Amino acid sequence: xxxxxxxxxxxxxxxxxxxxxxxxxxxxxxxxxxxxxxxxxxxxxxxxxxxxxxxxxxxxxxxxxxxxxxxxxxxxxxxxxxxxxxxxxxxxxxxxxxxxxxxxxxxxxxxxxxxxxxxxxxxxxxxxxxxxxxxxxxxxxxxxxxxxxxxxxxxxxxxxxxxxxxxxxxxxxxxxxxxxxxxxxxxxxxxxxxxxxxxxxxxxxxxxxxxxxxxxxxxxxxxxxxxxxxxxxxxxxxxxxxxxxxxxxxxxxxxxxxxxxxxxxxxxxxxxxxxxxxxxxxxxxxxxxxxxxxxxxxxxxxxxxxxxxxxxxxxxxxxxxxxxxxxxxxxxxxxxxxxxxxxxxxxxxxxxxxxxxxxxxxxxxxxxxxxxxxxxxxxxxxxxxxxxxxxxxxxxxxxxxxxxxxxxxxxx
Amino acid sequence: xxxxxxxxxxxxxxxxxxxxxxxxxxxxxxxxxxxxxxxxxxxxxxxxxxxxxxxxxxxxxxxxxxxxxxxxxxxxxxxxxxxxxxxxxxxxxxxxxxxxxxxxxxxxxxxxxxxxxxxxxxxxxxxxxxxxxxxxxxxxxxxxxxxxxxxxxxxxxxxxxxxxxxxxxxxxxxxxxxxxxxxxxxxxxxxxxxxxxxxxxxxxxxxxxxxxxxxxxxxxxxxxxxxxxxxxxxxxxxxxxxxxxxxxxxxxxxxxxxxxxxxxxxxxxxxxxxxxxxxxxxxxxxxxxxxxxxxxxxxxxxxxxxxxxxxxxxxxxxxxxxxxxxxxxxxxxxxxxxxxxxxxxxxxxxxxxxxxxxxxxxxxxxxxxxxxxxxxxxxxxxxxxxxxxxxxxxxxxxxxxxxxxxxxxxxx
Numbered sequence: 001x002x003x004x005x006x007x008x009x010x011x012x013x014x015x016x017x018x019x020x021x022x023x024x025x026x027x028x029x030x031x032x033x034x035x036x037x038x039x040x041x042x043x044x045x046x047x048x049x050x051x052x053x054x055x056x057x058x059x060x061x062x063x064x065x066x067x068x069x070x071x072x073x074x075x076x077x078x079x080x081x082x083x084x085x086x087x088x089x090x091x092x093x094x095x096x097x098x099x100x101x102x103x104x105x106x107x108x109x110x111x112x113x114x115x116x117x118x119x120x121x122x123x124x125x126x127x128x129x130x131x132x133x134x135x136x137x138x139x140x141x142x143x144x145x146x147x148x149x150x151x152x153x154x155x156x157x158x159x160x161x162x163x164x165x166x167x168x169x170x171x172x173x174x175x176x177x178x179x180x181x182x183x184x185x186x187x188x189x190x191x192x193x194x195x196x197x198x199x200x201x202x203x204x205x206x207x208x209x210x211x212x213x214x215x216x217x218x219x220x221x222x223x224x225x226x227x228x229x230x231x232x233x234x235x236x237x238x239x240x241x242x243x244x245x246x247x248x249x250x251x252x253x254x255x256x257x258x259x260x261x262x263x264x265x266x267x268x269x270x271x272x273x274x275x276x277x278x279x280x281x282x283x284x285x286x287x288x289x290x291x292x293x294x295x296x297x298x299x300x301x302x303x304x305x306x307x308x309x310x311x312x313x314x315x316x317x318x319x320x321x322x323x324x325x326x327x328x329x330x331x332x333x334x335x336x337x338x339x340x341x342x343x344x345x346x347x348x349x350x351x352x353x354x355x356x357x358x359x360x361x362x363x364x365x366x367x368x369x370x371x372x373x374x375x376x377x378x379x380x381x382x383x384x385x386x387x388x389x390x391x392x393x394x395x396x397x398x399x400x401x402x403x404x405x406x407x408x409x410x411x412x
Numbered sequence: 413x414x415x416x417x418x419x420x421x422x423x424x425x426x427x428x429x430x431x432x433x434x435x436x437x438x439x440x441x442x443x444x445x446x447x448x449x450x451x452x453x454x455x456x457x458x459x460x461x462x463x464x465x466x467x468x469x470x471x472x473x474x475x476x477x478x479x480x481x482x483x484x485x486x487x488x489x490x491x492x493x494x495x496x497x498x499x500x501x502x503x504x505x506x507x508x509x510x511x512x513x514x515x516x517x518x519x520x521x522x523x524x525x526x527x528x529x530x531x532x533x534x535x536x537x538x539x540x541x542x543x544x545x546x547x548x549x550x551x552x553x554x555x556x557x558x559x560x561x562x563x564x565x566x567x568x569x570x571x572x573x574x575x576x577x578x579x580x581x582x583x584x585x586x587x588x589x590x591x592x593x594x595x596x597x598x599x600x601x602x603x604x605x606x607x608x609x610x611x612x613x614x615x616x617x618x619x620x621x622x623x624x625x626x627x628x629x630x631x632x633x634x635x636x637x638x639x640x641x642x643x644x645x646x647x648x649x650x651x652x653x654x655x656x657x658x659x660x661x662x663x664x665x666x667x668x669x670x671x672x673x674x675x676x677x678x679x680x681x682x683x684x685x686x687x688x689x690x691x692x693x694x695x696x697x698x699x700x701x702x703x704x705x706x707x708x709x710x711x712x713x714x715x716x717x718x719x720x721x722x723x724x725x726x727x728x729x730x731x732x733x734x735x736x737x738x739x740x741x742x743x744x745x746x747x748x749x750x751x752x753x754x755x756x757x758x759x760x761x762x763x764x765x766x767x768x769x770x771x772x773x774x775x776x777x778x779x780x781x782x783x784x785x786x787x788x789x790x791x792x793x794x795x796x797x798x799x800x801x802x803x804x805x806x807x808x809x810x811x812x813x814x815x816x817x818x819x820x821x822x823x824x
Contacts, residue, residue: 063773070777072757093769101747101765109761335513349521353513357505361475364776365482
């Protein structure tokens with residue numbers, strides 16, 4: 001039973017690393033849990049580009065931009081960290097070009113922390129003619145059909161060049177549903193790849209290393225990824241073996257891929273419990289506003305999802321009173337703001353009627369204004385979650401939030 | 413010969429109106445010329461939504477939005493007035509819906525002055541199956557094929573509902589090249605339409621009027637439009653007859669439609685000279701940065717053009733050292749800002765390499781960042797023009813500006 005409020009400093013995330021190597025990495029990463037309330041954790045981690053308060057939501061900056069926004073706005077909305085997609089940046093404009101620009105932060109003009117994924121998920125979801133072998137994933141670019149081989153080592157090298165503050169290991173992404181055998185085999189391969197990723201990172205840091213890999217962020221941290229599908233015993237095995245390799249933080253992958261929501265919640269719950277209390281837990285690719293609150297309640301510290309930005313561009317808006325589909329004719333003469341409780345630029349300046357007009361007219365500012373609002377809603381939800389943990393009112397907040405947000409107007 | 417510095421207040425623009433009617437309109441419009449230098453005029457006009465300093469450039473807000481920007485940015489860049497397209501707003505979302513929202517300013521959330529065109533230009537350039545009769549222009553919507561009749565009276569009514577600060581008369585838009593006979597007939601029809609527009613405005617203001625026209629800006633001014641193609645005697649005739657009808661300001665229409673640049677400049681020169689010194693002169697639809705400077709030198713006070721915004725979305729950027737086509741591979745590793753002399757958000761935060769990447773990757777933020785820069789370049793050019801007139805250095809500025817801006821890199 002963990003104490004309700006406690007503080008534990010984990011310097012340099014080297015604890016796990018010592019399990020299988022005496023090498024101590026120079027990783028400028030530390031995580032502190034400052035308070036807990038009903039399973040939810042309030043914390044913060046330090047990176048070479050600053051502090052991130054958790055629970056945190058990371059807007060997705062796929063190709064070096066958070067779609068339909070400027071970084072000025074992403075910053076003003078309070079995002080402390082964004083996610084970059086290694087697959088996209090590797091293919092265009094290329095990790096080597098980005099390294100020559102001084103790394104991803106300098107190239108894109110974002111000075112706060114960045115987490116990069118490994119590229120694996122896009123290889124499995126976007127690339128053409130992919131062949132997965134023990135060595136790695138061979139695929140053709142969705143852009144020009146060119147052939148590429150993404151190995152665990154290359155995933156580490158690419159992210160070293162990008163210079164993100166947190167790099168992810170390459171994992172095999174299982175499709176849902178999967179048999180237990182497939183899930184087990186895939187999880188085992190992911191474990192072997194995770195070990196190779198950690199070895200590669202240590203090699204890049206400690207030996208002269210291959211001359212062609214010039215890292216741009218010597219304080220880059222590396223997170224492992226727990227797999228195992230919806231089979232909790234496989235998840236448990238994955239947790240133990242991944243933690244034995246030792247990383248600065250741990251992600252739960254392979255969820256939010258079509259499984260029933262209760263399954264996702266229960267896997268998150270049991271998996272998060274088994275992960276080290278002193279290190280950050282990142283649920284990859286989730287989710288709805290309700291998912292954020294429910295998974296914070298299950299001990300998750302970090303989230304990323306394209307939902308707020310993608311839905312915004314499709315006219316789907318999150319509000320404190322449920323979801324709005326701005327295309328609906330009912331909003332044509334609605335002079336109210338999207339969300340009367342929201343203080344974002346869009347809600348302060350524009351009506352539903354105007355936003356509907358912009359959407360129907362195909363104006364780019366529809367995407368921009370909607371994205372500002374949805375990101376504001378997500379980031380504001382994370383702020384409210386953190387406040388609730390501080391004030392020990394998380395459970396009340398959770399009940400009230402689910403009650404109000406889950407209301408679905410008939411047009412949603 | 414006009415004095416180098418003089419000041420002349422023209423209250424309510426009623427001077428011309430008295431020519432053919434004793435009715436004095438309640439028009440909250442006045443124009444003051446504060447200084448002149450080598451043909452260029454420094455002035456300002458007052459509208460119900462505030463002051464506009466001239467020479468002024470009006471960003472085009474076609475459908476109630478300046479494409480790829482938020483109004484916050486348009487304001488921050490220093491735009492004091494924007495243009496709205498009556499044709500687009502009439503078709504979608506409709507002038508009556510906008511009137512029910514309280515007018516265009518309230519509907520779109522822009523509190524500074526707005527000028528609306530009459531819709532004529534889009535009927536001639538965009539609509540399908542148009543038939544021009546003395547009564548007006550019959551056309552089919554480019555959106556849904558619905559049939560519409562735009563008469564001079566309807567153009568006034570629609571703009572009254574939109575509630576812009578400056579409304580334009582409906583004119584017939586001549587294609588280029590045109591014979592003298594065609595140009596004369598078209599100019600004469602435009603004159604008759606201008607008279608009907610003025611009569612309609614007076615009727616809306618002074619009599620109970622038709623019950624279905626609820627204006628949303630009782631201080632709306634109305635500008636006449638000089639036509640006549642490239643035939644200066646027709647232009648002269650158009651000036652005299654339009655001024656005899658009497659408007660708060662005068663536009664030069666039918667230029668920047670394909671005629672040689674020298675022809676445009678000489679028509680602008682001779683036409684502007686003939687227009688009243690005490691009222692604003694607006695050159696419609698022009699132009700390049702060079703055109704702005706050259707036409708200010710010929711006495712023009714107001715401009716609008718889609719060039720900065722449209723070119724931005726196509727990757728064509730204006731800089732103090734000539735134009736840049738950001739698609740060009742030469743910029744792939746160029747860490748410099750677009751324009752080292754520019755202080756806009758884009759130039760302060762991002763490199764050419766990043767802007768090229770965003771453009772090649774099809775990111776919406778490419779359009780947004782490029783539009784910010786191009787609008788900044790245009791609005792900054794107007795500021796520099798106004799400063800030069802104040803300091804009596806307009807001629808030096810003009811020479812230096814044309815020398816530097818007209819440099820065309822080989823990729824332009």
